Amino acid sequence: MIRFIEAYPTRALVSRVPDVEAVLPGHLELAERMLYLITHNERRGVGLAANQVGDMVRMFVWCIDGQSGRQSGVVFNPEILEYSPETSMAMEGCLSLPVQFLVGVVRSKRIRVRWMTPDGVIVDKHIIDEYKARVWQHEIDHLNGLSIVDTMTSSWKRKKRTKLASIMTARRLLEEQVIGRAS
Numbered sequence: 067m068i069r070f071i072e073a074y075p076t077r078a079l080v081s082r083v084p085d086v087e088a089v090l091p092g093h094l095e096l097a098e099r100m101l102y103l104i105t106h107n108e109r110r111g112v113g114l115a116a117n118q119v120g121d122m123v124r125m126f127v128w129c130i131d132g133q134s135g136r137q138s139g140v141v142f143n144p145e146i147l148e149y150s151p152e153t154s155m156a157m158e159g160c161l162s163l164p165v166q167f168l169v170g171v172v173r174s175k176r177i178r179v180r181w182m183t184p185d186g187v188i189v190d191k192h193i194i195d196e197y198k199a200r201v202w203q204h205e206i207d208h209l210n211g212l213s214i215v216d217t218m219t220s221s222w223k224r225k226k227r228t229k230l231a232s233i234m235t236a237r238r239l240l241e242e243q244v245i246g247r248a249s
């Protein structure tokens with residue numbers, strides 16, 4: 067089945083995605099399709115969370131080109147246990163936002179993470195650093211219902227205020243719809 071990356075905002079992108087109890091074959095097929103999507107996209111992505119394709123599965127894929135070649139992986143049930151106090155600022159885009167929406171985001175240089183591998187093995191207190199730490203924080207934010215419109219620096223919020231205003235209006239409408247449906 068073809069998957070599409072959904073444009074922000076959607077209900078899936080503003081919700082916390084719950085853990086999977088076990089990795090099922092369907093989850094692995096989904097991960098494979100997501101890796102294909104980011105590596106065969108006009109906008110080459112470095113990561114994609116399952117809720118960006120509308121699946122409420124706590125999983126993301128990542129694929130970055132480093133000095134030692136291309137590295138990629140599939141991560142289930144990630145939780146950040148600790149953020150380093152040292153931070154850095156860099157420009158980030160998002161496949162769920164318009165291509166020209168590039169903004170500055172401050173992130174911790176290192177994170178301590180717990181997650182589950184596709185084989186169901188729990189990796190605990192593992193330290194991730196450098197560019198990979200930035201990518202993982204971006205994707206784990208997605209799984210927690212956050213995106214760069216929430217985490218961008220305030221100076222970038224000012225610079226992008228026109229575009230941001232239309233995105234936030236769409237989000238408000240979506241939230242009203244969700245609340246309207248629940249009551």
Ligand SMILES: [Zn+2]
Pocket residue numbers: 159160161162204208213
């Ligand atoms: Zn994103």
